[in-house]
Amino acid sequence: MSESQRVVFGQTMVELARAHPDFVLLDGDLANSTRADILAQEEPGAFVELGIAEQNLIGVAAGLATMGFRPWVSSFAVFLVNRDLDQLRMLVAQNRLPVRLAGAYSGLMTGFTGKTHQSVEDLAVMRVIPSMTVLCPADAAEAAAAIRWAHEAPGPVYVRLCRDAVADLPPVPEPYDPGRGRWLLRGSMGTMISTGVQSTRTLEAARLLGEMGYDLGVLHLPAVKPLPEEEVLEAARLGPVWTVEEHSVIGGLGGAVAEIVSREHPQRVLRIGIEDTYGASGDNESLLEHFALTPRRVAERVRRSFPWDPGRIEVGREARRHDP
Numbered sequence: 003m004s005e006s007q008r009v010v011f012g013q014t015m016v017e018l019a020r021a022h023p024d025f026v027l028l029d030g031d032l033a034n035s036t037r038a039d040i041l042a043q044e045e046p047g048a049f050v051e052l053g054i055a056e057q058n059l060i061g062v063a064a065g066l067a068t069m070g071f072r073p074w075v076s077s078f079a080v081f082l083v084n085r086d087l088d089q090l091r092m093l094v095a096q097n098r099l100p101v102r103l104a105g106a107y108s109g110l111m112t113g114f115t116g117k118t119h120q121s122v123e124d125l126a127v128m129r130v131i132p133s134m135t136v137l138c139p140a141d142a143a144e145a146a147a148a149i150r151w152a153h154e155a156p157g158p159v160y161v162r163l164c165r166d167a168v169a170d171l172p173p174v175p176e177p178y179d180p181g182r183g184r185w186l187l188r189g190s191m192g193t194m195i196s197t198g199v200q201s202t203r204t205l206e207a208a209r210l211l212g213e214m215g216y217d218l219g220v221l222h223l224p225a226v227k228p229l230p231e232e233e234v235l236e237a238a239r240l241g242p243v244w245t246v247e248e249h250s251v252i253g254g255l256g257g258a259v260a261e262i263v264s265r266e267h268p269q270r271v272l273r274i275g276i277e278d279t280y281g282a283s284g285d286n287e288s289l290l291e292h293f294a295l296t297p298r299r300v301a302e303r304v305r306r307s308f309p310w311d312p313g314r315i316e317v318g319r320e321a322r323r324h325d326p
Contacts, residue, residue: 006167007145012040019048030077036106060089067099079105080121098157109248110289120281126253128160129227135159136227138198147178169202180225183233189219193237197223200248206297238269251275
């Protein structure tokens with residue numbers, strides 16, 4: 003387990019500020035939480051504090067973008083996705099301006115902030131906005147790669163960041179490409195597709211399932227928009243698909259995967275995530291257990307929904323049992 007994504011965010015902001023004269027970061031009075039304060043301390047000339055005024059953050063960012071800057075906007079995901087949505091849609095997205103949104107404290111792991119400060123619907127909102135790119139890094143290393151890539155991208159980008167450190171995945175392939183999925187594990191009985199920090203827990207769930215006789219692959223998607231269609235369809239051709247996300251099951255990763263699979267290669271898709279409800283207050287493990295997103299709970303949900311006996315192999319329309 004390495005640094006948290008929020009610390010890596012602050013460090014990478016310093017790196018970008020020193021390398022790019024078009025860089026500027028606008029903060030919404032949360033720098034000590036998002037760790038944008040690392041930039042404020044190291045490169046104060048590249049940091050602008052605008053206070054608790056998310057609509058103004060987006061308006062100023064849009065204006066700077068029209069003047070040749072590539073501004074970043076930093077706040078909690080729940081505020082960036084909801085409080086300034088009109089400005090984001092009208093000023094930034096419709097004009098395809100290079101504004102980057104760093105959505106910190108996404109998902110459930112937000113330090114006891116509770117449902118008012120938790121965003122479990124941000125992917126659904128952001129991916130439906132035309133011209134918006136939506137990145138969901140899995141760990142600290144991928145967060146740094148995603149942030150660097152986002153700064154050079156031609157239009158608006160939303161980067162979903164987690165508050166606390168999580169286990170690391172294998173090294174990020176170079177060059178970083180959000181349009182390509184990463185196979186973390188190959189399996190013969192189907193695939194679990196995950197994104198963001200949930201991918202580390204999904205990989206562990208697959209290992210637990212393997213001990214029970216279920217040979218499942220794990221595909222990590224670094225973005226939900228653009229969706230890495232090639233790898234998703236490869237998974238659909240291999241067998242049933244489970245999507246696993248620390249997000250509502252409505253409109254997020256599961257919806258995106260179901261859309262492309264139903265259109266290109268119809269296959270059974272089962273969505274695992276947060277049901278039609280808000281978050282809650284508690285420590286990380288308690289919340290993940292409550293919403294059934296720990297590796298053990300994910301493994302249980304997959305096992306209960308498995309479409310056939312694990313002792314059977316599907317061959318066309320027939321099924322035969324393994325030889326004893």
